[in-house]
Amino acid sequence: MSQNFETIAKGKAKAILNAIPEHWRLNIAIPPADKQRDVTGKYMQQFLTAGEVEITETDAVGILEHTTTGKWSARDVTEAFCHRAAIAHQLTNCLLDIFIDVALEHADTLDAYYHEHNKPIGPLHGLPISLKDQFHVRGAETTMGYVGWIGTFEGQKGTGKERHFESQLVTDLRQLGAVFYCKTTVPPSLMSPETHNNIVGYLFNPKNRHLSAGGSSGGEGALLSLRGSPVGMGTDIGGSIRIPSSFNGVYGLRSSTGRLPYERTPNSMDGQESILSVVGPMATTLRSLTFIIKALLSMQPWLHDPMVIELPWRDEQASRLQAMSEKLGSSEKLSFGVLRRDDVVLPSPPVRRAIEMVVKALENAGHEVIEWKPPPHSRGLDIAVEAWMYEGGEDIHNAFGLSGEPVISHISRRYGNKPVEQKRASDIAANNIARRKYRKEYLDYWNSTANLTHSGQSVDAFISPVSPYGGTRPNTYHYVTYSTIINVLDYSSVAFPVTHVDKNVDVVDDGYVAANPADKQVSESCKYFPN
């Protein structure tokens, strides 16, 4: 370390601000959270022109309807999102990089292409896409939240790959016509449901700045909440796409493994394959997720990433479900399990209310909902935690050690302040077997629901809280089982917004007798929300 980590971190934080043009700087003091709790919506709009508001409050599909038909230029769209993202960052510190000139230059080439050929370059022509600061993109650096990665390539200097090497997913999106303009903040190592690093600090929720924006794709969540991006790319090994989607009222997809390319994207504890992280989109509408996935699969990612399965988008399956959900076939209805609680923790009141809203909506639409009583999720969680600890935190502590920065508290809660003993091959094998058996037991349970539904078919999907929390204050997100169980099972899962917490409605039952400390912590979590 030639420089103090704080100097490097401050330099980086300053460079992000400096990358914002003078005329986009907020020359006001940002009011504190208790004066201005919510900086989304109207509050954000005051800093923008009407045209910018129109563009940035259009979803990805809507934007593409304009950019692929020449109605909006890529430059105008890119500039509007750059501006809004720049404001978003000044309000919440949600970015770890912004590169407006690179983005606008790229947008100009797209406009020139459209002008010359009178057609879009691809299905994502001129769509700005934000990237979790884990993806490599040409023209920017990747920190993954570590001070020690600043000015390096994955912690190494002089590799020649700096600002040049690109993740396969990013290259694919680029070929489809997307424009990149910013990297969003993450907790170092990504192994946290909250977002805090030593570069830009703790990420608060733009909707309620007393609370966490979630993590680890927290910067994406906050930026989308502020409409500083129409679509962002995140990753998820225990809920890292879905938790910030849930906390920020946006949509997030955690596909099963082997569906989208992770190739050339760095990760923590790379090579740990028992519970694999996946990449996935987050967006302000559901149709945007669908559109992005279809576009990405059209690139045949299996030709560029050996971990991706050769499996195109299956239109016939999508259409069949769509028809059933629209009741086009009168006798055919969908059926759903509903997980009202797992075996350890009762979700907090607002989450319970949201689940009941979903159940009612499904039943009102004519679908069947049955109780979901699967094998204990606590057993599944143990498998994930074991996998996350295989190498005792060596990789993570090495990365913190690069700069000498202190270990962020919600990382040290799991990984301590130095590596612990590694697992042996036979421990890992035993955990793989446990995971396979758990998946088998769960699959058998799923099949058994055929005995419970009117159709005599097993349920089509199950509904579950993403998180037991309606929100969390900093450093209080402890219970991850609701999201992590999906990673253990390797199911596809989509997080979608249902409602907001309402303190007057979602009243904590003071008489509730918690079954265990985790249950108590969750049941009381809303109690301490600031007004």
Place this chain on the structure above:
Amino acid sequence: MSQNFETIAKGKAKAILNAIPEHWRLNIAIPPADKQRDVTGKYMQQFLTAGEVEITETDAVGILEHTTTGKWSARDVTEAFCHRAAIAHQLTNCLLDIFIDVALEHADTLDAYYHEHNKPIGPLHGLPISLKDQFHVRGAETTMGYVGWIGTFEGQKGTGKERHFESQLVTDLRQLGAVFYCKTTVPPSLMSPETHNNIVGYLFNPKNRHLSAGGSSGGEGALLSLRGSPVGMGTDIGGSIRIPSSFNGVYGLRSSTGRLPYERTPNSMDGQESILSVVGPMATTLRSLTFIIKALLSMQPWLHDPMVIELPWRDEQASRLQAMSEKLGSSEKLSFGVLRRDDVVLPSPPVRRAIEMVVKALENAGHEVIEWKPPPHSRGLDIAVEAWMYEGGEDIHNAFGLSGEPVISHISRRYGNKPVEQKRASDIAANNIARRKYRKEYLDYWNSTANLTHSGQSVDAFISPVSPYGGTRPNTYHYVTYSTIINVLDYSSVAFPVTHVDKNVDVVDDGYVAANPADKQVSESCKYFPN
């Protein structure tokens, strides 16, 4: 150990013979190999009726054409194969169990079903299928070649699962209408390209009894060679389906992982997931493999095995390739890479001749063949060997230790006589990364062949020797890279027969200067074939 391992092993060997009815016993002394080198074909036929020969020399698809239309009874077919397998075992010791009564009883229920419903119970109605003695099947035990597994369930007594528990693959085949009648011999642990155990001894090749039948699905190979089975199920982690297919002149499929159910099938070093073993069929014709795979996929195995991918048989792909291979579209031709040698070992003369025969056949059919020059296979092999050694042989030595039997020499060659130190989590992670990078490099190479073909498309497949050997004397199969590279890459691969060794044609070049000891060993391997 209450009993000496030899007593237990001899008891088991005797029980197999005793399970053969008196009138099927060969009351002749089996001539030694130098008197009767080849016991297939005519030699085998002398022990059978003309009707039995007709049935047993019909392939699986042909048999099913008869059994699913009522032309042949399941009983007659089953009995014929039981008889031929019983003879095969007496000639070669290729079985570890035969259960004729169970099989005939099952066949009778199938005949009764057909009689009552005038239709088959499923697409495999009445088809006898042999099982590598790794699969569990109701009514029989599984030894996996270990003396210590005799009279137990996977080495444990009193589990209640003995002779009752069944592998998912077997249950699926049973539901499709298949009949089970025997278990075929394997090397203990299955981690060998040869088949030798302390129960029934060394498995020689029925075509040339001086040579090895290959392994680890060697019993399947020998039984198929002798036409004691129309289809057998094997497993493959480094060539264990393809090597015995190659040595016995039959077809064998190693599908990619996640295609067929391994659920409820025991394995060595279970939980090692870097290089996964797969299950697959071996058969006397190519169309039999196709038929079995289609039938198995029709069972939707992903509903019963969480490791199986939801991916039905893709008719459109099969038809497209079929059409191209038949030159129906005149301009569309297939293109192939041909691996004439890897970076370490030149295949022996008969293998080189077989490869040239395939190349000529493809070119004569109008297809294009280009040289296959991939990333060095030796690097790939290192990754597999590392994965096989993760836990230092602990599982294997524990299993040998159950009975105190000595470690078979071609197992101890790799695993020694006691466990060695296990690998740590970060070693395993590093190997997983190496494997991913190797796959990526190979994939990029494959894509690059688009620059070399006339069509401008990358090759459709590549042709490679399964083994550098035309055959091996016992304990001399040393070089496994040709088959194992496929497991490292996780490609689908089919072994098919091309020709036989001909000492007059496949002359060893005495002037050949071997590049290394492995190369020398292979180049000279045919030299020492007995006449």
